[in-house]
Amino acid sequence: MEETIKSFLTQDHRDCDEEFANMENAVASQDWAKSEESFEKFAKDLQTHFDMEEKVMFPVFEEITGMTNGPTQVMRMEHAQMLNVVSQMREDIAKQDKNHFFGLSESLMMLTQQHNMKEEQMLYAMADAHIQEQKSSVIEKMKELKRVN
Amino acid sequence: MFNQGLSLDQAPPISVPFRFFLTAPIFAMLIGVMFLIYPAELITNRFSSETIAMVHMFTLGVLSMIIFGAMQQMMPVLAGAPIKRAKLFATVVHTFLTLGTIFFVLKFLYYQNEFLIAAIVCLAISFLTFFITAIRLLFKVKYVTSTVNVMKLFAIAGVLTALLGLHLAGAHLSGNMGSNYLSFVNIHILLGIFGFAALLIIGVSFQVIPMFYVALDFPKSVQNRLPLSIFLLIISYFAFAFLDLNFYIYKVLFAIFFVIYAFHGLNSLNNRRRPVSDVTLWYWKVSLYSLVIAMLNWLFVPQDSSYFLTILFAFGFLFSLLQGMVYKIIPFLCWFHLSSKGYFDIPTIKEIIHEDLIKIHFYIYMASYVFFLLYGFFSQIFITIAAILFILSNILFFINCVLGMRKYASISKKEPLQTFVQS
Numbered sequence: 097m098e099e100t101i102k103s104f105l106t107q108d109h110r111d112c113d114e115e116f117a118n119m120e121n122a123v124a125s126q127d128w129a130k131s132e133e134s135f136e137k138f139a140k141d142l143q144t145h146f147d148m149e150e151k152v153m154f155p156v157f158e159e160i161t162g163m164t165n166g167p168t169q170v171m172r173m174e175h176a177q178m179l180n181v182v183s184q185m186r187e188d189i190a191k192q193d194k195n196h197f198f199g200l201s202e203s204l205m206m207l208t209q210q211h212n213m214k215e216e217q218m219l220y221a222m223a224d225a226h227i228q229e230q231k232s233s234v235i236e237k238m239k240e241l242k243r244v245n
Numbered sequence: 246m247f248n249q250g251l252s253l254d255q256a257p258p259i260s261v262p263f264r265f266f267l268t269a270p271i272f273a274m275l276i277g278v279m280f281l282i283y284p285a286e287l288i289t290n291r292f293s294s295e296t297i298a299m300v301h302m303f304t305l306g307v308l309s310m311i312i313f314g315a316m317q318q319m320m321p322v323l324a325g326a327p328i329k330r331a332k333l334f335a336t337v338v339h340t341f342l343t344l345g346t347i348f349f350v351l352k353f354l355y356y357q358n359e360f361l362i363a364a365i366v367c368l369a370i371s372f373l374t375f376f377i378t379a380i381r382l383l384f385k386v387k388y389v390t391s392t393v394n395v396m397k398l399f400a401i402a403g404v405l406t407a408l409l410g411l412h413l414a415g416a417h418l419s420g421n422m423g424s425n426y427l428s429f430v431n432i433h434i435l436l437g438i439f440g441f442a443a444l445l446i447i448g449v450s451f452q453v454i455p456m457f458y459v460a461l462d463f464p465k466s467v468q469n470r471l472p473l474s475i476f477l478l479i480i481s482y483f484a485f486a487f488l489d490l491n492f493y494i495y496k497v498l499f500a501i502f503f504v505i506y507a508f509h510g511l512n513s514l515n516n517r518r519r520p521v522s523d524v525t526l527w528y529w530k531v532s533l534y535s536l537v538i539a540m541l542n543w544l545f546v547p548q549d550s551s552y553f554l555t556i557l558f559a560f561g562f563l564f565s566l567l568q569g570m571v572y573k574i575i576p577f578l579c580w581f582h583l584s585s586k587g588y589f590d591i592p593t594i595k596e597i598i599h600e601d602l603i604k605i606h607f608y609i610y611m612a613s614y615v616f617f618l619l620y621g622f623f624s625q626i627f628i629t630i631a632a633i634l635f636i637l638s639n640i641l642f643f644i645n646c647v648l649g650m651r652k653y654a655s656i657s658k659k660e661p662l663q664t665f666v667q668s
Contacts, residue, residue, distance in 0.1 A: 117459045117518035124520040177585065199593020206577045209456040210322045218325045221388035
């Protein structure tokens, strides 16, 4: 099946979820060196995902649809909110505070999944519908960003 | 349409879902009281007025109450479909649902037709307001997913249940039951429990289990076909009833559909990637295992006068899951609203309602569930113990919800240290 913006970015959501679960498993086992390593891997993957959207896909979407204050703006706000939680989780790993970490990771999970549902069900479908001709170049640029990160 | 959902200025105010969640445990406590007051043989006889009153206290005052509250929160996210004038909408739906439930119960306890007229008016306003709005929004969704499809079926099942209920209430009022009265009662029950309540849970779990636990997806064939099959089977009750077909086949099909769902749900949960093992997960498991046992009991224990089926399905499958859901939603919303308003030093999701208190509630509730089941084998004393535990568990449910909300309220009274969301 042809790769779409939706299929590519949805898969990237799942990959980030996988890293998220690895990080939680590391913290659950209280192996703090491993926790730090998997946390950084997750944080980097998450940032890359946001970059692929905010630096590549969103600008094209906004240009084509003319919606600069619409869905993409809401998504940016939510990205910022998620990154805020991620930075607090980094502190918990440094302090080796497992309980507080899991309180935050639960919040991040709820936040992320609601965000993902909206992207996967609406924004990506809208993007595929609007970004017709540039679709393959947008996907290619996102992949490129992923490779260099 | 899209700009609804998570962002604070667009999400419904926190009071919208919370009023529903706080009311449900109160009705549940009253259910426990009814089990204590009335003799066991009377309150477990599905045809007695007291049982009709109690069952509706549960289906209207507890089930519909939690489902309506949760739906107003979930719709914007799951279906991208916001509800306009959320506070007014919630006030209408909640007030009339509460009053309608009370009047309905009073009618069947005190036999006054005025109560039934009041109940009909209140429940019609509440249900029709909710479902007409839900159906209008859901059928406008442009990019349809399996969950949206199930939610459409849920809404149709809900409105049909309500209309049939109104029809039955009218029959009670006029005293003219008609020859098809029992068939209408049965399809009203099937639509309400298997359609309205179970379909919503199934639809939500397609999305929630894989995403929130990082677990296996339900197979696409199950996601796409199972809910519609269940819905069509409910509707085909008419054919079975009027053509006098063998009902055992009907039961077998239902059991197969629900067991397929429960199997995939449990398989997914048991193979989840996240290491979490919180109370919500326990509720999920109790719920899905209860569903399987309920179906097996339905098929293979013909002498059950539907007591076991009711307890397993209502308290085991439905109410367990809804409690778990409320314990996920309340802490998250408290945290989310505070975090989005820019409060910095706030409790985490696990500190809003203390996990130990939720666990105590869970254990007491489970004990009451077990005693309810034991009554089926033994004597009255078991149902008395079950009822006391049920009341206790719901008092704790109420207290836990209040504690969470009070924590939210006490923090939100202060000034945020920093405005986090720059819009």
